[in-house]
Amino acid sequence: MKHIVRTAGTLMASLVLATQAMAQDKPEQIDVGVFTFTSGAPAAYGQPGAQGAELMVDLINAAGGIDGVPLRATIVDEAQGAEGVIAEYRRLAGETSYQVMIAALSSSNCLALAPVAEQMQMPTISWNCDTHQLFLNQQLDYTFRPNGNTIPEFVAYVAYLLQVNPDIERVAIINPDYAFGHDAAEIVKAAFRAFKPDVEIVAELFPSLGASSYQTEVSRLSAARPDAIFSNLWGADLENFVRQAQPRGLLTQSQTVLALGETILQRIDLPDGVIVGMLGDGYWLTPDAQANEDTVAFAEEYATRFGEYPVFPTMKMANSFMVMKAAYEAAIEANDGEWPSRDEIAAALGGIETATFTGTARLREDNDGYVDQVIGVTGPSDTYDFSVITNMVRYDGEALMAPLGEDPIAWIETLTPEFLETLPEPGSYK
Amino acid sequence: MLDMALPLIMDALANAALIFFVAVGLTLVFSVQRILNVAHGSFYSIGAYIAASMGLWLISAGLNPWLSFPALLLSAALVAMVLGPLVERTLIRWTYGRHEAIQILVTFGLFLILEDLQRLVFGVRSIYQDTPMALLGVSEIGGIFYLNYQLLLIVLALAVLFGMRFLIKHTRLGRLLVAVVADREVSLAMGINTDRAFVLAFTLGVFLAALGGALATPTTGVAPGLGAETMVLAFAVAAIGGLGQIEGAAVASIIVAGAKVLAVYYAPAFDTVAPFLVMLAVLLVRPNGLFGTATTRKI
Structure with a gap:
């Protein structure tokens, strides 16, 4: 009896893992968890990031989404502390519609989320945290930092x-x-x-x-x-x-x-x-940014909508969305046009090199980014x-x-x- | 070390002035109502928010910027007139004579409610209104530029200290409060309206906290959490000076501010804990604070 139960359990676990690993059906909507501070003293820095995410979602959707699928961002406030942030991350990662997280602003939250991302096999783009300790002495397969470090x-x-x-x-x-x-x-x-x-x-x-x-x-x-x-x-x-x-x-x-x-x-x-x-390089008035008409348009649209020009947390967030979009597109192409799984998106993020609003995002072997x-x-x-x-x-x-x-x-x-x-x-x- | 003496003294006094406004209100409410009001810090931050909002409105309306000075006082008075009687009559009075744990839980609950209300009304981003500071300029003392507004705060703290002494010792209201503090039942038997005395004392406490917050706005940003930060220091002051001791609050404010300033200058790693290390040392030697006295209790 024990043997039957053990075998059945193993089969079910294998089935679940296999289902996750398989290419998925094209969803009606892509959900993205975006972690930033929207309250407390850090909100002065985090809110422009959240606004950048909002604008990027609208811009990507207006241009047809990713492979025709619209994006929807769920903003999570990091002011609730690491325990709350981890709980929210787990809750969102438990839903299949979430295939990528853009997290987090705080270095301590990034350090806390990295093992959770590995455990839940959730591709996570660190949009702002820059502690050099994130990739020190550990190999992370699901955490990617196109943002640079301290x-x-x-x-x-x-x-x-x-x-x-x-x-x-x-x-x-x-x-x-x-x-x-x-x-x-x-x-x-x-x-x-x-x-x-x-x-x-x-x-x-x-x-x-x-x-x-x-x-x-x-x-x-x-x-x-x-x-x-x-x-x-x-x-x-x-x-x-x-x-x-x-x-x-x-x-x-x-x-x-x-x-x-x-x-x-x-x-x-x-x-x-x-x-x-x-x-980093996330200033909307650098010569490179001003030479890019998309960046200029983004800055003007941001100013119209939010009453001030973007600041660098906005640009870091926007650049992270560009990296995510590039990874999705690369993964879809590598998958012969089929919708990719989380693992396939993670594979596309590894070593990615793509143009951003303010320069180029380039990841090295440990998933840490080279940023000017x-x-x-x-x-x-x-x-x-x-x-x-x-x-x-x-x-x-x-x-x-x-x-x-x-x-x-x-x-x-x-x-x-x-x-x-x-x-x-x-x-x-x- | 000697060349640092003047800046050290200046910083300690400027810090002490702001802490004193809050601590003296806290200690007044305790001495009259025997309540340790945890929500006292919220009145400080509400005073700061109202003062900053009023100042910003004055400037945006193109009115004379010097009006921002009376606006600070008016803001504190408004907060006290609205919240003082309201909170005392609807909440605090139900806790009189009850166990200290209940009083602390009730006022802590009020603190949490008021903190969230501030977030709802004023948002989460810092508000700045520094017109009074800009109008007064700076002075060079010991080779360091200080805001003249900081000097004004020291003068105002002294004015509050002597004003409170005058109120307690030389006015009818002060004598009534002293009588209520000494024995509520006997005061009631003598015809003193103790309910009214409680409302007045609590409202005065709220006014002092709100005044502290209002006076802080020209030199600090107003953001969620401001009340809690100040309240913790005010508790240390009340514990060191002895709960219910107005002069004790003044001396303890200087001690707490001095400890913090000394730490920033010579041991920055300890700047947060320094006031509480001093508090611990004082309470180990004098459990009722420097100016507090032990009271007997019937069991």
Whole structure:
């Protein structure tokens, strides 16, 4: 009896797995789970991403959907915490109409979701999270990151800072008090040790995520008299910090680097000369983006619908949708026109290289992406009534990535000041 | 270290001023009604939202920007007049004389409701209204630029401290409140309308919390969660100063703010826990707080 039950169980399990693996019937609709922050302090960053998803769904559907099938996005708020996010992910992944997830914004949520994606065999495109720990020491077959990671992002800022201001000696850091902030501080310090070992870190502050007042931190940074201040604060935290630091002269007292500064250019009058960027190439006003008529049309449509131009979280989201669409199309083609399974979509995402609104998305063997890094300084605009990024440089993403299998921090330590000479000059991207 | 002394003192006082407005209201309500009101932080954030909204309306209507100063006070008064009597009469009064656990659960429930209401009404994105701060400019103190608005906050906190002392010691209302605090039953027997005293004390507490929130808006963004962040520090102040002690709240505000500021300057990893480490140390030595006194209880 036991034997019969065991055999029947094995047969049923095999049947379920086989059904999942088989090519599927063409659905009436493609559901996509989109994970971002739509409430709380991070919503200032996450909501433009959600709006980007909404617009991309409409644009793709207006152009006939994917192989004639319309898209529908389900937005999941990451503010509910990792447990809630995982529960929502499991619930959506349990439905067959969901074949791809675009998740998540928060690095901690990406780290939490990666094993769930493997377990549920759900292709997951990390649209924003950029912790370098995601692919460190583990092979993920269902998680793909066309978005880039913290290593090239923050090495690029140190490189740019030293290219425009090679004499700096005293640096202060103010980052959020969680993995993203601490990881960035480690990378920045490692890059300074490699490129300019005599740089002294004179203050290192990690205010709580969601803090409302930064007045004491502003005083502390002012008192430290740094030549440069580096920050990867983001969302409402970044906006709060800048609004409190600017009237007290901090942003002009030192050369300030706001790693996610592009997100606030339309909301706050930053002084000229602040180094800002977008953790990748997702700026709608880069020469490449402006040369692409689809990008220009997307930005104008976004501005019409939402009252402001897209910020880089919007572009990252839009680019992720483009990667997803390209993967679907490649999988359908590889499947002789039949509708693909999750596994076939995952196979198409592996090593994908496709054009995006702002450049090219290219995944390497570990599913991590090579993304160019665009950085510049704030300056006035002849066209817009807000500051834009000027004196831009576009660093090749691959040049700033640790080679596959190498410890990224240890790799940064191997770089030398001469490495900076191999990089393009600030202002060369025009 | 010495060259940091002036900035340290300035930052501690500016931080203490904002915490004091909330803590003194919390401690006043406790001393009169014997209730630890967990929802007190919500009145702070509602005051901040109303003040920011009123300021934004003033500016968008093209009115004189200096009107944004009285608007801060008016916002706090509006919140107190509407929410003070409403909450006290409909909810808080049912908890008088009941176990502390029930009082805390009821006020915590109110806190959760008010937090969600704020999200519904004001949304989830930060609101900024910094006109008062911009109008007053900056001053250089010890080589660091401080907002003159921060200096104004210190002056206003002192005004509230002395105003509260004057109210308690030299006005009829203050004497009535002292009598109710000393013995509610005897006060009732002497003809004091204790219900009215409770409404007035609670409304004054709400006003002080809302005033703290309103005064904070020119220097901070107003977003969901603001109330909880401030409330936690106000609890630490009340515990250190001794629940029900107004002067204790003033001294404890400086201690809590000083601990936080010192941590930011010299041990940033501890800036969140520093006020609570101090609270722990004080309570280990003086369980009723620095200014609190032990009370006997019939069993």
